[in-house]
Amino acid sequence: INAEYGLLSGYACVLVNYRGSVGFGEDMLMALPGKCGTVDVADCIRAAQHALETRGTTRALDASRVHYLGGSHGGFLGAHLVACGDQLPLRSAVLRNPVINIATMVGSTDIPDWCLFEAGAEWHEFQKMFACSPIAHVDKVKTPVLLQVGTVDHRVPPKQSFEFFYALRERGVETDLKLYKGERHAILKPCMEADTTLNTLLWFEKFNQR
16 A cells, blocks of 8 residues: 555655565575575665666656655664665655564564574574664664554564664654554554555655755
């Protein structure tokens, strides 16, 4: 639904099947564990750069107006990408229920096995989990970030977003956090899903004007 509204609003949309995704066999699926936060991020950067270098159907894409939207692992990728301004300058980003710090998530999520598997870590290797997390690079973030958070998300608990929000605010990065009461990992109630879409487009347009 967000890609559709993006297209209707005049945006070109790039949907990245990064390493670790399904659809290209087991080798691609198993290329991510232990390299989470590196190869998947690199795939997104290359996909965006390729799109910017490829002329669109009617006109070239505007490299000065690139925005990001992603949730869950997509939010994890976006939180990494906002720290990669030297490779992919972003005008703004919207992150929904993003994984921010695997080291603090592992003890509070309903999928601790995901944290260990993707980080390639054992239970005691908190530094390894932290090192592949976006929070490890928060000092590099300059991109404005909007966080959209379900209040009863047991998969990626809300405190993940709070951690990023407070870290960004402390560093003077423009950021906002919107809570969706009673929503879980997927924000599905029609009125709230509509709100996320509307506020995503408003956030993008806000920074298009600067």
